[in-house]
Amino acid sequence: MSTKLTYFDFRGLGESLRYLLRYAGVDFEDIRITFEEWPKVKTSMPFGQMPLYEEKGKTVTQSLAIARYIAKKAKLVGKNDWEDLEIDAIVDTINDIRQKITQYYFETDAELKKKQKEGPLFKETIPYYFERLENIAKENSGYMAVGRLTWADFYFAAVGNAMNHFSGIDLLKDRPNLQAVKNRVENLPAIKKWIEIRPKSDF
């Protein structure tokens, strides 16, 4: 098989790529690295990071870049350059808040973590972003961009669960349009099937 995706044995940043590959009907090897294997594998990764995507013997990292590439195969991109700009922009915005929440979760300094939990991240930043994301999903009729299904919806659906888990909050509660985005992606036949058969993990 010439297409391979190498990532940890959880959903994380790999799941949007698994969704997109499944939706696109690309036959790929879903390689999962355990935490035991990771220190050794890490040294072989460009910039020590996964996911790693391989096609016809060529490899590349960076999850959003890979997602955009697979989205072109899946015809989940814009109809013109401006639409692609709108899709790219909302993906980067979702990624901004995802990064903030992920950094909080993996903060190892207990005092600093407590400060963040009680401070601006939870009191201001998260509500600020999700209020605006909900409005954007509403304006786009239950999609993240351009009023129809694009890879921005796949990205949001795939990282939404991780953001919930990492923040300890149900971020989609009382946000029906964001919930609609997630439901719509998860109910696509290819994704529904994947969710049934995929390895179980917390995030």
Added chain:
Amino acid sequence: MSTKLTYFDFRGLGESLRYLLRYAGVDFEDIRITFEEWPKVKTSMPFGQMPLYEEKGKTVTQSLAIARYIAKKAKLVGKNDWEDLEIDAIVDTINDIRQKITQYYFETDAELKKKQKEGPLFKETIPYYFERLENIAKENSGYMAVGRLTWADFYFAAVGNAMNHFSGIDLLKDRPNLQAVKNRVENLPAIKKWIEIRPKSDF
């Protein structure tokens, strides 16, 4: 004028867009917000952020998404989808290390900042990234991707100065291939002229 770029009165994340617009020959209004104006302007910005790009009355934020869009006008993109993936991936990698350095610079907790200065960021992460970026520039004959001039070079050249300023290190010293990328972009006639006439700022 129908094209407008709104950003702070410094280079930062706006400069790669100014470079690309200049190179593309797009006539645009270079709107600069002072720190005094910013609190008021911030409330009108989607997600409270700049740069904001406007074209034909439509606006969008997110610097990398905008850069990719202008790069298409400037013909600084890949020849096929895989080349675009390689360009996108290196841009995201440069952005990763830029973010880490920028977060350090703007850290307000003095003790935490000192820890970072003496810890893994400066001892491991920065050398690790720049050694690999230098190798990539070498493999690509003095370009960041696909062996010829693309918007990845513009992005690297534009944020390189900011990374130097924020880290307090000349990150391109003894890295001739990265220096070549920066020099090449800065010596393009449109960019050379812009550098001569642009407002002066530290980063």
